[in-house]
Amino acid sequence: MSDHLLSTKGFTRDRAVALLDVAxxxxxxxxxxxxxxxxxxxxxxxxxxxxxxxxxxxxFEAAAKRLSADVITFSAKxxxxxxxxxxxxxxxxxxxxxxxxxxxxxxxxxxxxTLATSGWTxxxxxxxxxxxxxxxxxALLDAFTIRKRRHGDDSRxxxxxxxxxxxxxxxxHSRVARSNVWLLTALGASVHLVAPPTLLPTHTEGxxxxxxxxxxxxxxxxxxxxxxxxxxxxxxxxxxFPTAKEYASLYGLSxxxxxxxxxxxxxxxxxxxxxxxxxxxxxxDSPRSTVLExxxxxxxxxxxxxxxxxxxxxxx
Amino acid sequence: xxxxVIRGAALADGTCTxxxxxxxxxxxxxxLPPAAGERTIDADGLLLLPGFVDLHTHLRQPGGEGxxxxxxxxxxxxxxxYTTIHAMxxxxxxxxxxxxxxxxxxxxxxxxxxDVRPIGAVSKGRQGEELAELVAMxxxxxxxxxxxxxxxxVADPLLMRRALxxxxxxxxxxxxxxxxxxxxxxxxLHDGAVAADLGLQGWPAVAxxxxxxxxxxxxxxxxxxxxxxxxxxxxxxxxxxxAKARGIRITAEVTPHHLWLTDEAARGYDARxxxxxPLRTEEDVTALRAALADGTxxxxxxxxxxxxxxxxxxxxxxxxxxxxxLETAVLVVQAAVVETGLLGWxxxxxxxxxxxxxxxGLVDAARPIAVGRSADLVLLDPAARRRLSVDDLAGRSTNSxxxxxxxxxxVVATVFRGAPTVLDGRLREPEEVGAPW
Numbered sequence: 001m002s003d004h005l006l007s008t009k010g011f012t013r014d015r016a017v018a019l020l021d022v023a024x025x026x027x028x029x030x031x032x033x034x035x036x037x038x039x040x041x042x043x044x045x046x047x048x049x050x051x052x053x054x055x056x057x058x059x060f061e062a063a064a065k066r067l068s069a070d071v072i073t074f075s076a077k078x079x080x081x082x083x084x085x086x087x088x089x090x091x092x093x094x095x096x097x098x099x100x101x102x103x104x105x106x107x108x109x110x111x112x113x114t115l116a117t118s119g120w121t122x123x124x125x126x127x128x129x130x131x132x133x134x135x136x137x138x139a140l141l142d143a144f145t146i147r148k149r150r151h152g153d154d155s156r157x158x159x160x161x162x163x164x165x166x167x168x169x170x171x172x173h174s175r176v177a178r179s180n181v182w183l184l185t186a187l188g189a190s191v192h193l194v195a196p197p198t199l200l201p202t203h204t205e206g207x208x209x210x211x212x213x214x215x216x217x218x219x220x221x222x223x224x225x226x227x228x229x230x231x232x233x234x235x236x237x238x239x240x241f242p243t244a245k246e247y248a249s250l251y252g253l254s255x256x257x258x259x260x261x262x263x264x265x266x267x268x269x270x271x272x273x274x275x276x277x278x279x280x281x282x283x284x285d286s287p288r289s290t291v292l293e294x295x296x297x298x299x300x301x302x303x304x305x306x307x308x309x310x311x312x313x314x315x316x
Numbered sequence: 317x318x319x320x321v322i323r324g325a326a327l328a329d330g331t332c333t334x335x336x337x338x339x340x341x342x343x344x345x346x347x348l349p350p351a352a353g354e355r356t357i358d359a360d361g362l363l364l365l366p367g368f369v370d371l372h373t374h375l376r377q378p379g380g381e382g383x384x385x386x387x388x389x390x391x392x393x394x395x396x397x398y399t400t401i402h403a404m405x406x407x408x409x410x411x412x413x414x415x416x417x418x419x420x421x422x423x424x425x426x427x428x429x430x431d432v433r434p435i436g437a438v439s440k441g442r443q444g445e446e447l448a449e450l451v452a453m454x455x456x457x458x459x460x461x462x463x464x465x466x467x468x469x470v471a472d473p474l475l476m477r478r479a480l481x482x483x484x485x486x487x488x489x490x491x492x493x494x495x496x497x498x499x500x501x502x503x504x505l506h507d508g509a510v511a512a513d514l515g516l517q518g519w520p521a522v523a524x525x526x527x528x529x530x531x532x533x534x535x536x537x538x539x540x541x542x543x544x545x546x547x548x549x550x551x552x553x554x555x556x557x558x559a560k561a562r563g564i565r566i567t568a569e570v571t572p573h574h575l576w577l578t579d580e581a582a583r584g585y586d587a588r589x590x591x592x593x594p595l596r597t598e599e600d601v602t603a604l605r606a607a608l609a610d611g612t613x614x615x616x617x618x619x620x621x622x623x624x625x626x627x628x629x630x631x632x633x634x635x636x637x638x639x640x641x642l643e644t645a646v647l648v649v650q651a652a653v654v655e656t657g658l659l660g661w662x663x664x665x666x667x668x669x670x671x672x673x674x675x676x677g678l679v680d681a682a683r684p685i686a687v688g689r690s691a692d693l694v695l696l697d698p699a700a701r702r703r704l705s706v707d708d709l710a711g712r713s714t715n716s717x718x719x720x721x722x723x724x725x726x727v728v729a730t731v732f733r734g735a736p737t738v739l740d741g742r743l744r745e746p747e748e749v750g751a752p753w
Binding site for chain 1: 504507508509511512513514515516517518520584585626629630631632633634
């Protein structure tokens with residue numbers, strides 16, 4: 001049981017494996033005719049989305065509903081938030097309405113942390129992506145997906161010891177990358193980050209990873225998984241790279257590059273993809289691609305997280 | 317005002333003396349026989365220094381009275397042992413002409429706690445485009461000698477050059493907020509390992525260092541006086557040291573928080589630690605302390621920046637930058653550089669009183685404790701320790717990063733023009749300050 005899920009930094013191997021195992025149990029229930037569990041009946045979960053993200057919101061919504069929770073979706077657009085209401089006022093309002101759990105997506109790094117530690121609400125807080133900080137449930141579903149591909153039905157109790165994962169793209173602005181750095185390494189994987197120097201943080205010396213600027217070298221090293229990150233096209237106007245064409249040629253996972261990977265290597269992408277920019281369409285649709293499994297696994301993983309944070313008595 | 321004696325005080329150099337104050341000035345020093353009926357302040361075991369001079373205070377008035385006023389900021393200053401403060405011009409409207417600076421100076425006189433010295437804006441509206449009326453402000457009743465667009469950098473090199481040149485008419489100094497704006501657009505925290513972990517946009521050290529280097533060269537080529545506000549990086553220290561060695565007329569200040577806190581404090585996204593320039597690394601703190609000790613950095617300046625509670629109670633990126641610092645400055649200085657053995661009290665006197673007064677062009681306030689000097693004094697108890705609470709803050713805002721922390725030292729008394737503004741550790745009310753004592 002945890003009070004909140006704010007980040008994967010500080011996760012131990014055992015905590016991560018335990019969560020992934022609960023996610024296995026949840027995923028099993030999703031193969032039944034009746035997918036709904038009574039676990040969180042009577043619990044109210046608010047999806048507090050200050051930033052558009054249809055995929056993540058729907059995934060959390062499905063997860064909460066399959067646990068029988070009551071789900072309220074609060075999108076910032078068209079709400080009082082767009083009229084300047086503060087995070088504090090919103091949180092206190094939700095507290096007054098009796099929210100037991102808050103799933104928050106926010107464009108500001110640390111917003112989930114601030115919500116959880118401010119005293120404005122007693123709800124359990126799940127970070128669904130905060131600025132360029134973390135997106136812990138995405139990392140959990142990525143780890144789940146890698147483990148499932150490696151170990152299939154024999155996944156329970158296992159970590160990712162000895163696996164090598166390459167994460168490619170806009171590391172600087174990626175909450176997915178940060179959460180994966182902490183989680184995958186906690187699970188025993190080694191992580192190598194590849195990006196143009198403009199899109200790597202200036203100081204990664206505190207991260208348990210290696211970094212590089214050469215995707216070809218990383219591919220030829222034969223990693224177990226290559227995770228491609230979405231690249232925002234507006235980065236071009238901010239001089240991070242000159243053109244989409246140059247980015248794709250240097251850092252895109254083309255068919256030619258994917259063909260050089262070992263047959264068992266996975267290709268991952270958190271979505272939504274820019275086909276032809278960071279990943280070739282044919283690679284995204286190839287058998288080694290896990291893109292749709294990641295989406296599917298997201299529901300079980302989020303069920304596990306909501307269960308972890310919200311089941312049982314919450315400390316007042 | 318009748319005469320009184322401060323009895324048995326230790327001066328910075330360790331010598332012990334009585335001080336007789338009369339008519340707002342120091343009239344006698346040494347071992348003074350008691351006069352019948354004369355009041356005394358018992359300073360046994362206490363340290364007596366010239367009142368502190370702050371080069372960098374945000375008083376928020378006019379326009380930001382919800383955060384601070386000239387009166388409330390003056391009270392915070394007195395509580396911290398200050399007798400002179402320089403009010404930054406980033407008010408609404410900006411202090412960019414004689415009208416606003418005279419208003420602020422008059423409000424300071426009316427408040428009566430400290431000498432409030434307005435700083436004039438360098439550019440009209442602090443927009444960084446057209447030169448403000450520096451001479452008119454200097455020749456106004458506010459007698460402005462320090463000019464700054466603080467909060468914003470004078471980024472345009474041509475405007476900076478012109479300002480440096482033009483300020484020579486009044487022997488003024490340009491106090492630069494060194495921050496290259498293109499390198500810091502959207503910046504939230506020092507560009508280092510903590511910002512990488514927290515996913516906060518980095519504020520790179522080079523954005524400060526590049527401006528200081530440019531301005532030092534401009535000051536050299538114009539022969540003008542440059543002052544660098546809130547130096548925060550080890551690299552900036554190197555640039556200032558190089559410029560001084562070259563004979564460039566450059567001075568620099570450091571804030572107490574940059575001498576004491578690092579970016580590690582931001583890990584919990586507590587916006588009380590959000591400040592501009594941002595908290596840096598341990599290595600920077602070490603370099604800043606050494607630079608203060610060897611005189612490369614001339615002065616400690618608070619950058620006292622009050623904000624209403626709601627401006628800090630938010631997600632990090634939406635929170636205001638700045639922290640209050642007047643009440644705690646000498647306590648933090650004692651913790652950071654005195655108790656670590658880097659500075660003695662004579663150097664603290666230099667950094668918190670003499671040098672800032674000289675930079676601000678204040679002849680009397682720059683003098684040591686001597687007969688004939690204005691009785692602007694502070695009496696400290698360096699042996700005291702306490703956990704800081706909001707009750708220890710005297711201004712209107714409570715955005716202090718030190719709340720809940722144990723700090724050494726205590727301001728037992730502050731004397732402004734002979735009148736105690738703090739007595740027995742208690743801030744006195746305006747009617748008490750104004751009455752004969």
